[in-house]
Amino acid sequence: MAGPDNLPPLQFQFHGSVTPLDWSIVALYVILSLGIGIYFTRRGTRDIGAYFAGGRGVPWWLLGTSMVATTFAADTPLAISGLVVKQGIWGNWFWWAQVPMFMLGVFFFSRLWRRAGILTDNELVNLRYSGKEARILRGFRALYFALPYNLLVMGWVNLSMTKIMALAFGIRKGIAVPICIAVTVAYSAISGLWGVIATDFFQFWLAMGMAITLAVISVRHAGGVQTIIEKMMSLYGSEKATSMLSLVPSPSDAQAFHIFLLYVLLLWWTVGNTDGGAYLAQRMIAAKNEKHAFLGYLWFNVAHFCLRPWPWILAGMVAAVQFPGIVNPQTNSPDPEVGYIAVMLTHLGPGLLGLMLASFLAAFMSTISTQINWAASYLVNDFYRPFVKPKASEKHYVAVSIAVTVLVAILGGAVSFLMTDIFRAWLLLSAINAGIGIVYIARWYWWRVNAWSEISAILAILGTVAAILYSPNPQLLRGLLVGSVTLAALCVGVRLVRDASWRKANRGSAGLALFSAALAATSVLGFTLPEKSFPWTLLYTVPISLVIWLSVTLLTAPVEENQLMEFYRRVHPGGPGWKRIAARFDEDAPQAASLFTRKNILGALLGIVAVYSVLLGFGRLLLGATTGGLLLLTMAAICVIVIVRLLSGERWHSA
Numbered sequence: 001m002a003g004p005d006n007l008p009p010l011q012f013q014f015h016g017s018v019t020p021l022d023w024s025i026v027a028l029y030v031i032l033s034l035g036i037g038i039y040f041t042r043r044g045t046r047d048i049g050a051y052f053a054g055g056r057g058v059p060w061w062l063l064g065t066s067m068v069a070t071t072f073a074a075d076t077p078l079a080i081s082g083l084v085v086k087q088g089i090w091g092n093w094f095w096w097a098q099v100p101m102f103m104l105g106v107f108f109f110s111r112l113w114r115r116a117g118i119l120t121d122n123e124l125v126n127l128r129y130s131g132k133e134a135r136i137l138r139g140f141r142a143l144y145f146a147l148p149y150n151l152l153v154m155g156w157v158n159l160s161m162t163k164i165m166a167l168a169f170g171i172r173k174g175i176a177v178p179i180c181i182a183v184t185v186a187y188s189a190i191s192g193l194w195g196v197i198a199t200d201f202f203q204f205w206l207a208m209g210m211a212i213t214l215a216v217i218s219v220r221h222a223g224g225v226q227t228i229i230e231k232m233m234s235l236y237g238s239e240k241a242t243s244m245l246s247l248v249p250s251p252s253d254a255q256a257f258h259i260f261l262l263y264v265l266l267l268w269w270t271v272g273n274t275d276g277g278a279y280l281a282q283r284m285i286a287a288k289n290e291k292h293a294f295l296g297y298l299w300f301n302v303a304h305f306c307l308r309p310w311p312w313i314l315a316g317m318v319a320a321v322q323f324p325g326i327v328n329p330q331t332n333s334p335d336p337e338v339g340y341i342a343v344m345l346t347h348l349g350p351g352l353l354g355l356m357l358a359s360f361l362a363a364f365m366s367t368i369s370t371q372i373n374w375a376a377s378y379l380v381n382d383f384y385r386p387f388v389k390p391k392a393s394e395k396h397y398v399a400v401s402i403a404v405t406v407l408v409a410i411l412g413g414a415v416s417f418l419m420t421d422i423f424r425a426w427l428l429l430s431a432i433n434a435g436i437g438i439v440y441i442a443r444w445y446w447w448r449v450n451a452w453s454e455i456s457a458i459l460a461i462l463g464t465v466a467a468i469l470y471s472p473n474p475q476l477l478r479g480l481l482v483g484s485v486t487l488a489a490l491c492v493g494v495r496l497v498r499d500a501s502w503r504k505a506n507r508g509s510a511g512l513a514l515f516s517a518a519l520a521a522t523s524v525l526g527f528t529l530p531e532k533s534f535p536w537t538l539l540y541t542v543p544i545s546l547v548i549w550l551s552v553t554l555l556t557a558p559v560e561e562n563q564l565m566e567f568y569r570r571v572h573p574g575g576p577g578w579k580r581i582a583a584r585f586d587e588d589a590p591q592a593a594s595l596f597t598r599k600n601i602l603g604a605l606l607g608i609v610a611v612y613s614v615l616l617g618f619g620r621l622l623l624g625a626t627t628g629g630l631l632l633l634t635m636a637a638i639c640v641i642v643i644v645r646l647l648s649g650e651r652w653h654s655a
Helices: 020-039 048-056 060-071 075-086 089-096 099-108 110-116 121-128 132-169 173-221 225-236 238-245 254-270 278-285 290-307 309-322 336-347 352-388 394-418 422-431 436-445 451-470 474-498 500-526 538-555 561-571 576-582 598-622 626-648
Strands: none
Touching: 020 173, 020 352, 048 352, 048 394, 060 173, 060 278, 060 290, 060 352, 075 089, 075 132, 075 309, 075 336, 075 352, 089 238, 089 254, 089 309, 089 598, 099 110, 099 254, 099 290, 099 436, 099 598, 110 121, 110 278, 110 290, 110 561, 121 132, 121 278, 121 352, 121 561, 132 173, 132 336, 132 352, 132 394, 132 422, 132 451, 173 309, 173 336, 173 352, 173 394, 225 238, 225 309, 254 436, 254 538, 278 290, 278 352, 290 598, 309 336, 309 598, 336 352, 352 394, 436 451, 436 538, 436 576, 451 474, 451 538, 474 500, 474 538, 500 538, 561 576, 598 626
């Protein structure tokens, strides 16, 4: 019996038989995408608001589908099917753990983005904060997220598509990257967000339909799910195969279980855009009204977690038994991510192969078009317009936007030449984002957060990750990290002792900062990271960044009261964190409904249960646990009924 680590390398003959029919289908898809872009050119380029926010007239079904399409890149099927071998099905908790974050976003953030009346999510900085620090933060975020952050994402998406083109067509990376970029830029640059969203809609259904088709055909050819499971047991050994098939890792597998715990306990509320920012916020900002923003984000949650995962996982299981130890000829080393391509080339005949290749191109284009449009919105609206040329015409800004869109696309293609592994890139991005998510939540629901909160959190995370990666020994690393939180705690403690009025106003928050400092020091001194990579870095970055930004927030001046009152009047999130500001309002109270209510809390909790029940229920059914699967789906149905009743009396703000 072969064990998990001694499978012989498998050389697969890629470069499948692509017929003229397949090429014709791919060409027809490209022409259709370009046609949609041309159709929306006039509508999308009227002004910069239309170019980057669709004129704020996008319906929920279109914006929600666009969100899903954007997260459905060409890299996703490869990475997720590869996880079956690398970690097991449970490895998908890397993104399944985000269900609470996204569902809370539906009830507590989606309407706020639409109410804000801004053009980009980065523009929120000017609405929420005041002073020079707000300008510094807006400019910094515009450059940081549009360039290094965004280019990293574009790099791995380009990498995945070039893998497919190289292995399926024999097209070298140096030719594949320009082809992929040129096709995408051709329609996204000329039509703005409307062209991106419209093409996203049909791209998603093409990509999703072909993923399901491949899963059904390949599983049937492999003899069915039960036969696949038996083959996995034979190939990998019962212990490894059981881990590969587990929806939740066993506590007996200590490393896997600890990674799972880090995902479900820390990841969802600390990593990335926990308030639905970036390109997701761009869609909600573009919604017709707050009801469409809410329903669009809700539809995104359903499609993202309930429709997408299992076709890829099933194809990954087929690849695990039909192509164990498969070698990527580009690197000449085992690479389970290319198993998905081998399954595609093996089981799809003429016509279907062309549709599948077109679906990969669709998945690629939907993500890249969004990334370049979103990055251009930052560079033009949040950097060029306020800092370089603030009083130009709308026609000028649209022209600059088109040029910047092309430039970002070229840079993203260049970055892909520096990358070799998709999942590693996912982990790197998560590591440099781990901790900032708490600030993104707090800025909406706590008046005391200021621009320095975000600046210090970002710098603390980057500094901590750099220290983890480059410190020569664990002792020095611990000394640096414990020293930083001790310094922050001392500053808060001294202010607490010496300033009576400050102590009275900040006693609770200061206590939280000191407690966080003790927690951070305990975490650093008590845990030695098994690996210098995500999610293990969460043990250091989350508590340290929390201490730093909380301390900096309390030690710096609050946002000007007039600015806070304008923000609260326009957005009106509600909750105890705004009591001090809400008390300033008399007759001129905000008209929009507060979101911090028991009904929304219950709706979010039921939504989380419903999505997880469908996600895991389908998984249990597919893997043969019929009773458990049906019970989970029944639970989901009950939750949905209650949610519908909760929403039936909702008061929507129509502006």
